[in-house]
Amino acid sequence: MKKRKKKGSLYTYLSIFILAGVLATACLSCGDDAVRTERNKNALSYEDAETEMDSMLKKIKVSQVTKPVLDIYSDEVSEADALADISTFPITVTGNGDINLEIAAATELSAEAPDDWMNIVAQNFNKAGYMLGDKKVTVSVRKITSGEVVTYMKAGVYQPQLFVPSNDAWGKMLQSSGIGTIALTDRIAGNTAGILIKKEAYDSFVDKYKEPTLSNVLDATLAGDLTFAYTNPYTSSTGLNILTAMLKAFDDTNPLSSTAQEKLLEYQKSSPPVAYTTAVLRNQASKGVINAMVMEEQAYINTPELADYVYIPAGIRHDHPVYTFDYCSEEEKNAAKLFVDYCLSEDSQKLATEKGFNRHDEYVSQEPGLDGTGYLTAQKVWKQNKNGGKPIIAVFVADISGSMSGEPLNSLKSSLINASSYIGSEHYVGLVSYSSDVTINLPIGQFDATQKAYFSGEVKNLSDGGSTATYDAVLVALHMLAEKAKEVPDAKLMLFVLSDGEQNGGYSLDRVTPIVEGMQVPVYTIGYNYSDKNGELKELSDINEAAALNATSDDIANQLRNLFNVTV
Numbered sequence: 001m002k003k004r005k006k007k008g009s010l011y012t013y014l015s016i017f018i019l020a021g022v023l024a025t026a027c028l029s030c031g032d033d034a035v036r037t038e039r040n041k042n043a044l045s046y047e048d049a050e051t052e053m054d055s056m057l058k059k060i061k062v063s064q065v066t067k068p069v070l071d072i073y074s075d076e077v078s079e080a081d082a083l084a085d086i087s088t089f090p091i092t093v094t095g096n097g098d099i100n101l102e103i104a105a106a107t108e109l110s111a112e113a114p115d116d117w118m119n120i121v122a123q124n125f126n127k128a129g130y131m132l133g134d135k136k137v138t139v140s141v142r143k144i145t146s147g148e149v150v151t152y153m154k155a156g157v158y159q160p161q162l163f164v165p166s167n168d169a170w171g172k173m174l175q176s177s178g179i180g181t182i183a184l185t186d187r188i189a190g191n192t193a194g195i196l197i198k199k200e201a202y203d204s205f206v207d208k209y210k211e212p213t214l215s216n217v218l219d220a221t222l223a224g225d226l227t228f229a230y231t232n233p234y235t236s237s238t239g240l241n242i243l244t245a246m247l248k249a250f251d252d253t254n255p256l257s258s259t260a261q262e263k264l265l266e267y268q269k270s271s272p273p274v275a276y277t278t279a280v281l282r283n284q285a286s287k288g289v290i291n292a293m294v295m296e297e298q299a300y301i302n303t304p305e306l307a308d309y310v311y312i313p314a315g316i317r318h319d320h321p322v323y324t325f326d327y328c329s330e331e332e333k334n335a336a337k338l339f340v341d342y343c344l345s346e347d348s349q350k351l352a353t354e355k356g357f358n359r360h361d362e363y364v365s366q367e368p369g370l371d372g373t374g375y376l377t378a379q380k381v382w383k384q385n386k387n388g389g390k391p392i393i394a395v396f397v398a399d400i401s402g403s404m405s406g407e408p409l410n411s412l413k414s415s416l417i418n419a420s421s422y423i424g425s426e427h428y429v430g431l432v433s434y435s436s437d438v439t440i441n442l443p444i445g446q447f448d449a450t451q452k453a454y455f456s457g458e459v460k461n462l463s464d465g466g467s468t469a470t471y472d473a474v475l476v477a478l479h480m481l482a483e484k485a486k487e488v489p490d491a492k493l494m495l496f497v498l499s500d501g502e503q504n505g506g507y508s509l510d511r512v513t514p515i516v517e518g519m520q521v522p523v524y525t526i527g528y529n530y531s532d533k534n535g536e537l538k539e540l541s542d543i544n545e546a547a548a549l550n551a552t553s554d555d556i557a558n559q560l561r562n563l564f565n566v567t568v
Contacts, residue, residue, distance in 0.1 A: 043514065043517040043518045043520075044514050044518030045518060046518060046519055046520065048518060049514065049515045049516075049517070049518025050482055050518075050519065052514070052515055052518075053478060053519075054479070056475055056507065056511070056512075056515075057475055057479055060438060060469075060472045060475065060476065060506065060507075061437040061438070062437070062438045062439070062440065062476055063437065063439050063440070064439070064440040064443075065439065065440065065441050065442070065458065068442055068454040068457060068458050069454070069457030069460065069461045070450075070453050070454055071417075071453050071454075071456035071457035071460060072453055079155050080155040080156060083151070083152060083155060083157060086142075086152060086157065086158050089142055089143060089144040089148065090142070091140055091141065091142055091143075092110050092111075092116075092119050092141045092143050093118075093123055093126070093139065093140055093141040094140050095126050095138025095139045095140045096138055097126070097135070097136040097137050097138030098136050099132060099135050099136070099137045099138070099331055099332065099335045100137075100138045100139065100140055101137075101138075101139045101140070101160075101161040101332060101335055101336060101339065102139075102140045102142060102160045102161055102162070103118070103122065103139055103141045103142065103160065103161070103162040103163075103164060103339075104142050104144050104149045104158075104160040104162065104163045104164070105118045105141050105142065105143065105144070105164045106144075106145065106146050106165055106166045106237065106320065107143055107144070107145055108298055108299060109164060109320065110141050110142070110143040110144075111143055114302045114355050114356060115298075115299075115302070115355075116355075117189060117351060117352050117357065118141055118164065119141055120351060121342065121343055121348050121351065122139045122140075122141045122339075124342075124348075125138070125139060125339055125342050126138045126139065128342070130335075130338050130339075130342070132331065132335055132338070137335045137338055137339070139162075139339055145235045145237075146165035146167075146237050147170070147232075147233075147234050147235035147236065147237070147240070148235055149163055149165065150170050150173050150174055151234075153174060153177075154177045159325070159327060161324060161325070161328050161332050161335075161336060162184075162322060162323070162324055162336050162339070163323045163324075163325075164188060164320050164321075164323075165237065165320070165321065166191070166193075166237030166238070166318045167193075167237050167240075167241060167317065167318045167320075168186065168316070168319075168321050169240055169241070169244070169316065169370075169372075169375045170237070171183065171321060171323050171372075172370075172371055172372035173372040173375050173376055174323070174372070175372050176371060176372025176375075176376060177372070177376075179325065179326075180325055180326030180327070181323045181324075181326075182323060182325065182326065182333070183322070183323055184322045184323065184324060184336060184337060184340045185321060185340055185344065186319060186321045187319035187320065187321065188319070188320045188321070188322050188340065188344065189319070189343075189349075189352040189355075189357040189358065190317070190319050190320075190352075190357055190358040190359070190360075190361060191296055191298050191317070191318040191319060191320065191358075191359075192296070192297045192313040192317055192318060192359070192360045192363050193238040193241050193242070193295070193296045193297070193313070193314065193316075193318050194294070194295070194297065194311055194312045194313040194314040194315070195212075195214065195217055195228070195242075195292060195293070195294060195295075195314055196292065196293050196295050196300060196306060196309040196310065196311055196312075197217075197226065197291065197292045197309060197310050197312070198285075198291040198292070198309055198310075199308045199309065199310060201225075201226060201292065202309075202310040204225070205217075205220055205225060205226060208220070208225065209225075212310075212312045213249075214242070214245050214246065214249050214315075215249040217292060218246060218249060218250075218267060221267070221270075221271060221292070222266075222270060226291060226292045227290045227291055228271070228290065228292035229271070229281055229284060229290045229292070229293050229294075230243065230293070230294040231278060233378070233379055233382055234379055236278070237296075237318060238278070238294045238296055238318075239294065240375065240378070240379070241294075241314075241315040241316055241318070242294045242314065242315055243378060243379075243382055244315065244316075244368040244370060244375065244378050245314055245315040245316075245366065245368060246264065247260045247261075247264060247378060247381070248366075248368040248369070250263035250264060250267075251263070255368050255369065255374075255378065256370075256374060256377055256381065260381075261384075261385060264381065264382070264385045265385040265389060268386050269389070269390075278295060278299060281293040281295070282303070282305075282306075284545075285306075286305070287545075289545070295311075297311060297313065297356070297360060298355065298356035298357050298359075299356075301356040301359070302355075302356050313360055313363045314366065315365070315366055315368070316365040316366065316368070317363065317364075317365045322336075322343075324336045390491060390492055391426050391427050391428060391488060391490075391491045391492070392427040392428065392491060392492050392493075392494065393427070393428040393444060393481055393484050393485060393488060393491045393492070393493050393494075394427065394428070394429055394430075394493075394494050394496065395429075395430040395431070395432055395444065395477040395480050395481055395495055395496070396429070396430070396431050396496050396498070397432045397433075397434065397470075397473045397474065397477050397495065397496065397498065398412060398431070398432070398433045398434070398459075398498050399433075399434065399468060399470065399497075399498055399500060399501075400433045400434065400435050400463065400464045400465070401434075401435040401436075401464065401465070401466050401467055401468040401500075402435070402464055402465055402466060402467070403468070403500050403501060404464050404500055404528075405464040405465075408500055408528055409462065409463075409464050412459075412462075412528075413459050413460055413462060417456045417460065423447045423452070424447070425446065425447055425448050425449075426446075426447075427446070427447050428444050428445060428446050428447065428484060428488065428491065429442075429444065429445070429447045429451065429455060430442055430443055430444035430445070430477075430480050430484075431455060431458055431459065432473055432476055432477050432480070433462055433473075434468075434472065434473035434476075435464070435465055435466025435467060435468065435469070436466035436469055436505055436506075437469065437472075438472050438473045438476045440476065440480070441458040441459075441461075441462070442454055442455055442458045444481070444484040466505075467504050467505040468499065468501060468502070468503050468504050469503065469505040469506030469507075470497065470499055470503040470536075471503055471506055471508065471509060471511065471512045472505075472506035472507055473497075474495065474497065474512055474516070474523065475507065475515070477495050478495065478515065478516070478519055478521060481493045481494075481495065481519075481521060482519065493519075493521045494521060494522050494523075494524065494546075495521055495522070495523045496523075496525075497523060497524070497525045497526070497537070497540065498525075498526045499525070499528070499537065500528040501527075502535060502536050503536065509536050509539060509540060513543055516540070516543045516544065517543050517544065520544055521544060522541075522544045522545065522546035523540050523541055523543065523544065523546050524541060524546045524548075524549075525537035525538070525540055525546075525548045525549070526549050527548070527549065
């Protein structure tokens with residue numbers, strides 16, 4: 001495997017998520033009425049929450065920067081520089097042969113049981129002692145989503161010897177991006193992707209719409225008869241598959257036509273939230289937020305808690321084709337063929353079947369009629385339409401208490417500045433910092449070149465000291481959002497809190513929870529060196545179903561960059 005070493009702080013990737021969220025989570029607010037939870041139903045009304053907030057604000061000491069610092073020297077950040085190091089994607093099998101091939105394998109093949117078929121086959125292959133001439137051949141396996149592989153390879157920072165994506169769309173995308181691919185087989189472990197519908201919802205759906213097709217699922221969602229969610233089409237193979245199938249359903253003759261794009265825009269205005277992973281979908285389903293979702297068949301088979309769902313194959317097959325590349329040596333290409341043959345052996349295929357693959361062999365791919373460029377364009381079409389055409393109003397709340405002194409605050413500053421270039425000029429951004437007291441560093445304004453320069457200047461000007469009045473700052477930021485929303489009434493509101501620990505001053509979480517809940521503003525929290533993954537930051541995010549991230553977890557940079565990818 002050939003790779004370029006990347007540099008960058010963890011907070012660089014954090015801020016990419018945060019600023020990406022300004023765009024990406026627009027779609028998280030779509031269809032709020034359709035997916036309200038029981039807890040939300042019992043919350044304060046927006047008006048009552050705003051009244052209570054105004055009363056509480058009277059007891060908070062708030063200052064405002066009267067002359068924000070203007071920074072005219074901010075630099076653009078390249079895609080390659082924004083990527084986390086490839087080592088953040090774990091090696092699950094390590095080979096040590098004279099010829100060792102790195103395999104970039106889809107996560108349903110390279111994770112923990114039952115999603116470990118490739119790991120077991122690779123280990124067995126390495127033990128078998130295959131030779132090319134007098135050289136021992138082994139393989140190493142990297143657990144990485146198919147979309148991640150395409151992103152890293154297109155950026156020129158990753159060159160595996162073998163790529164095993166979930167479906168062939170990713171291989172087509174690489175080819176269209178100028179990367180010479182060589183298909184070794186179009187199927188190594190058969191699978192399909194499709195739609196899951198909860199049994200009781202499925203019965204009423206079929207009674208009304210008759211055929212369980214994707215087109216009818218979309219119609220039922222728009223009519224409020226289903227709440228259907230799909231995954232991020234930049235990293236999720238199922239998400240990309242279903243997105244392109246949706247576009248084809250909107251215009252059977254040309255999935256990328258203006259008609260298809262307009263219908264996607266209309267759909268996104270009322271659809272349930274996009275999910276960044278299948279795990280998020282399962283969590284939403286368990287809470288009753290959705291009753292229909294996308295999933296691969298193998299995952300469905302291996303998830304007992306989904307037994308009360310009906311599975312409907314859709315789109316293209318997910319048969320895990322295998323690719324090697326023009327840049328590989330002839331020796332590596334020959335070794336790759338040895339490994340593919342081993343994977344296709346009777347014993348390996350029997351194991352694949354035991355792991356939930358090789359079902360629904362009779363299902364024929366419903367091709368959207370797209371080449372690699374078409375798939376890349378479909379992703380861009382989604383990105384342009386996913387928020388339903390509505391702007392975002394976001395406030396970033398930065399912890400500058402004494403515990404953030406030194407590297408944490410310096411990392412926060414540099415990463416926020418670097419990532420600010422990825423906020424679209426159609427959105428609105430403000431900045432609040434806090435320690436014992438709260439400072440409005442930058443009032444909310446449209447993120448044009450001037451606002452961006454002020455944002456950069458104020459971030460650079462942050463200094464540490466004091467205790468941690470987190471929820472005082474949350475209230476101030478919520479008030480800013482509410483006031484700006486009066487000027488931009490159709491916008492989506494969201495809040496991002498960066499902190500390294502629990503609140504130890506000002507209002508408590510219990511005190512502000514009814515207000516956050518009543519205003520229905522998602523609060524995304526990012527904990528830096530925060531050991532309690534189930535602590536107050538997570539509780540704050542859980543109020544309105546937002547994400548809570550821990551900057552010390554091994555894969556946080558990858559998660560954040562995923563969100564960045566879907567918004568640029």
